[in-house]
Amino acid sequence: MALVNVKTKEVQVKIVYYGPGRGGKTTNLEYINKKYRERLKTQMVSLKTHDDRTLFFDFLPFDVGKIKGFQIVIQLYTVPGQVKYNETRKVVLGGVDGIVFVADVQLNQRKRNIESLNQLYENLKTHQLDLFKMPLVMQYNKIDLKNQNIPIIPSRIMQKDLNSHLKAPAFEASALKGGNVIPTLKRIVSMTLASIQDELF
Amino acid sequence: MFDIKAPKTKEALAQFNHEFSIFIRLEDCENIADLFNTIRLLQNLARGNKILEALLRMIQSISAFLNKNKAFDRKLTLTTLTAIKEDFDSIIYSASMSDDASIKAYRHSLSLFHDLKHRIALAPYQPLLEELKSAILSLEWEINPDTTHAFSLKVNRLKMKWQSNKLYDSFLNILHALGQYTHKKKASADEEAVVLIRTVYDHLETIVTKPGLTFEQKKSLLLDDIQRYRTFKAKIQPKKTRPAAEKPIAEADIPELKPALSQFSSQTDSASMEVDELVSLSDEQLVAQEIEDKNLKSAPIQPPSKPKTDVMDDLFNPKASPVDDLLDKIHLMNVLGKDKAAAPGMMESQEAGFEEQGMKSYAPGKKDQQPIEEITNRIDDFFDIGSSAAPAKKKTPPAPDRNKIPKGPIGPLVHAVNRASRELNLPNVNEISIKLSQLKTALKKDPNIRIADKPGEFNSLIDAIDSLVNTMIQGMK
Ligand SMILES: Nc1nc2c(ncn2[C@@H]2O[C@H](COP(=O)(O)OP(=O)(O)O)[C@@H](O)[C@H]2O)c(=O)[nH]1
Ligand SMILES: [Mg+2]
Numbered sequence: 001m002a003l004v005n006v007k008t009k010e011v012q013v014k015i016v017y018y019g020p021g022r023g024g025k026t027t028n029l030e031y032i033n034k035k036y037r038e039r040l041k042t043q044m045v046s047l048k049t050h051d052d053r054t055l056f057f058d059f060l061p062f063d064v065g066k067i068k069g070f071q072i073v074i075q076l077y078t079v080p081g082q083v084k085y086n087e088t089r090k091v092v093l094g095g096v097d098g099i100v101f102v103a104d105v106q107l108n109q110r111k112r113n114i115e116s117l118n119q120l121y122e123n124l125k126t127h128q129l130d131l132f133k134m135p136l137v138m139q140y141n142k143i144d145l146k147n148q149n150i151p152i153i154p155s156r157i158m159q160k161d162l163n164s165h166l167k168a169p170a171f172e173a174s175a176l177k178g179g180n181v182i183p184t185l186k187r188i189v190s191m192t193l194a195s196i197q198d199e200l201f
Numbered sequence: 202m203f204d205i206k207a208p209k210t211k212e213a214l215a216q217f218n219h220e221f222s223i224f225i226r227l228e229d230c231e232n233i234a235d236l237f238n239t240i241r242l243l244q245n246l247a248r249g250n251k252i253l254e255a256l257l258r259m260i261q262s263i264s265a266f267l268n269k270n271k272a273f274d275r276k277l278t279l280t281t282l283t284a285i286k287e288d289f290d291s292i293i294y295s296a297s298m299s300d301d302a303s304i305k306a307y308r309h310s311l312s313l314f315h316d317l318k319h320r321i322a323l324a325p326y327q328p329l330l331e332e333l334k335s336a337i338l339s340l341e342w343e344i345n346p347d348t349t350h351a352f353s354l355k356v357n358r359l360k361m362k363w364q365s366n367k368l369y370d371s372f373l374n375i376l377h378a379l380g381q382y383t384h385k386k387k388a389s390a391d392e393e394a395v396v397l398i399r400t401v402y403d404h405l406e407t408i409v410t411k412p413g414l415t416f417e418q419k420k421s422l423l424l425d426d427i428q429r430y431r432t433f434k435a436k437i438q439p440k441k442t443r444p445a446a447e448k449p450i451a452e453a454d455i456p457e458l459k460p461a462l463s464q465f466s467s468q469t470d471s472a473s474m475e476v477d478e479l480v481s482l483s484d485e486q487l488v489a490q491e492i493e494d495k496n497l498k499s500a501p502i503q504p505p506s507k508p509k510t511d512v513m514d515d516l517f518n519p520k521a522s523p524v525d526d527l528l529d530k531i532h533l534m535n536v537l538g539k540d541k542a543a544a545p546g547m548m549e550s551q552e553a554g555f556e557e558q559g560m561k562s563y564a565p566g567k568k569d570q571q572p573i574e575e576i577t578n579r580i581d582d583f584f585d586i587g588s589s590a591a592p593a594k595k596k597t598p599p600a601p602d603r604n605k606i607p608k609g610p611i612g613p614l615v616h617a618v619n620r621a622s623r624e625l626n627l628p629n630v631n632e633i634s635i636k637l638s639q640l641k642t643a644l645k646k647d648p649n650i651r652i653a654d655k656p657g658e659f660n661s662l663i664d665a666i667d668s669l670v671n672t673m674i675q676g677m678k
Contacts, residue, residue: 002561002562002563003561004561004562004563005561006561018310035494035624036584061442064579064580065579065582066579067575067576067579068575071503072579077308081363095562107455110455110458111458113461114459114460114461116457117461117462118461118462118464121462121465131462131465132465132466143482143487144487147484152516153455154455155481157455158233159479160460161458161460162460162461164460164461164466165460165462165465165466166371166462167463169478169480170478170479170480171479171480171482172479172480172481172482173482174482174487177371177487177490177491178490178491178494179482179486179487179490180482180486182584184586185583185584186580189580190572190576190577190580191572193572193580194570194571194572194573194576195570196563197570197572197573197576198570199563200563201573201575
């Protein structure tokens with residue numbers, strides 16, 4: 001839930017990057033952090049295992065400025081990908097306002113994408129949240145691999161696999177090279193803010 | 202004329218031989234002053250005899266070096282010194298010596314002298330070269346992040362040392378590029394890369410350590426290697442025109458899978474659904490993005506590890522942040538067991554206190570709402586540093602906080618262009634904004650930057666502004 005401090009007029013919005021492990025969630029945040037280093041004035045916090053995988057989560061907060069007198073603070077989180085960390089994933093999802101589902105377009109990841117999305121639905125339910133009613137953006141990541149002769153899933157199939165029911169806006173992306181990372185982020189931020197605009201502004 | 206039979210000369214030579222033999226044995230500071238005196242005496246007597254003068258100068262400078270530098274290879278230095286002295290003796294004592302023989306002896310000494318000088322100059326780099334060589338050996342053994350990293354490190358060290366030597370630096374540049382390639386490709390790197398690294402290194406080593414090579418010889422080694430590198434690069438470059446069938450998998454080959462969430466969705470006919478919005482990403486866009494990012498981040502690059510804080514630092518930071526909250530929860534979950542800690546109630550329990558502090562929470566809900574203009578504008582303003590992906594949008598008049606004119610050398614210009622973009626909705630204005638911001642970033646990093654340093658950027662900016670002004674004039678007419 002978006003937290004609003006009526007006294008200080010500050011709004012905190014929590015956006016979680018969710019998806020199968022190694023899909024590129026951390027890479028999304030790292031790109032954002034690098035690109036807007038000067039502007040963010042905040043630090044990215046990464047809690048990593050020794051082999052460079054997300055242990056608990058990554059966290060990148062930043063202040064986008066004022067909208068109608070409210071100071072807007074966006075907090076980006078990622079969840080750990082490994083199957084065994086599902087409890088942590090649930091905790092990180094607590095109070096979420098918007099979700100970017102980062103799917104991996106490599107052909108051999110197809111089932112894991114679907115499973116991860118199904119799990120997201122279940123995990124949100126434990127917080128009494130309904131994925132179908134959440135601001136959500138799909139990201140089909142690692143699209144750059146098509147130039148490296150790695151079999152990838154055509155986006156039409158990605159849409160069918162993941163977006164048949166949700167019908168969320170979707171982006172092909174390359175988090176590694178920065179392709180469509182920012183458009184994805186802008187989209188989820190604006191959807192999320194729009195979802196609370198009536199009550200707030 | 203140097204006359205070996207003249208008494209003065211005889212005496213000077215005797216003194217010189219005496220001091221020289223003491224110096225060779227002891228190499229001590231007091232004796233070197235005496236040695237230099239006798240050398241000076243002989244230099245006076247030998248004035249006009251270029252060969253003898255030169256040999257005496259060599260003896261003098263090697264002795265001085267020996268006296269000062271105790272660390273360098275003494276054996277080599279002493280051997281060189283005595284050999285030159287022998288050449289000197291052979292010229293003055295053999296009365297029958299022809300001019301040709303003298304010149305030959307002199308040449309011999311000269312090459313010894315140069316060789317020594319070269320080795321002395323090389324001494325500080327020798328260990329670095331050796332380290333590079335052993336890094337290459339490891340790379341030949343196995344390409345992994347450690348070996349590629351070590352290799353790049355060694356190359357960079359030498360690059361720093363040899364910045365001013367164009368020739369060496371060119372070899373190092375090739376090595377650097379090949380190192381980057383192997384690092385990126387890891388185990389799938391073309392085997393030839395490491396072979397080529399080895400070849401280039403061997404040539405560099407030859408040039409650096411073998412003193413006798415002429416400049417032409419060195420240059421031709423370099424040119425050969427550049428050619429080899431180009432050939433290799435052409436080989437590894439992905440073919441631009443690949444058969445279309447090769448990249449996308451034929452959709453027919455992909456098995457049917459049950460779409461995600463089928464079991465939870467109320468919708469029945471998923472097959473006929475309209476794909477609602479897919480933003481694709483072409484190769485060209487991807488390349489454009491990379492180029493743009495490169496421009497933005499050109500100058501000072503922070504070490505990549507910096508933005509991430511150390512885990513321990515964060516855990517022990519007394520300042521409470523949302524991260525601490527989450528960590529507490531995760532920790533509790535581990536202690537209490539997941540059922541208790543992860544129960545949704547836990548999240549809400551916190552909010553009781555929040556409300557007293559003036560906190561309210563809003564549940565998010567997808568209502569397919571269009572964001573109000575203020576949201577769109579704010580987000581565009583925040584994120585568009587140079588994002589070419591963002592199409593120019595119609596914007597509303599500026600919100601008050603946007604009227605603040607940014608400081609800095611071109612801040613006002615950026616502001617003016619942004620306003621023009623918002624209020625006049627001019628074409629091309631976005632592009633100019635991007636260029637201006639890039640320039641601004643560059644200026645921020647280096648306020649002393651001059652137009653001459655970045656002529657391309659300035660020129661394209663001037664062109665862009667020119668065309669903007671034209672459009673504005675036309676619009677006013
Ligand atoms: N080729 C390619 N690799 C990517 C891309 N995004 C992430 N990766 C790589 O995939 C691996 C896992 O990424 P990471 O961000 O840690 O995944 P996470 O587990 O979802 O956080 C890393 O090696 C990344 O470099 C991408 O867009 N293209
Ligand atoms: Mg991660």
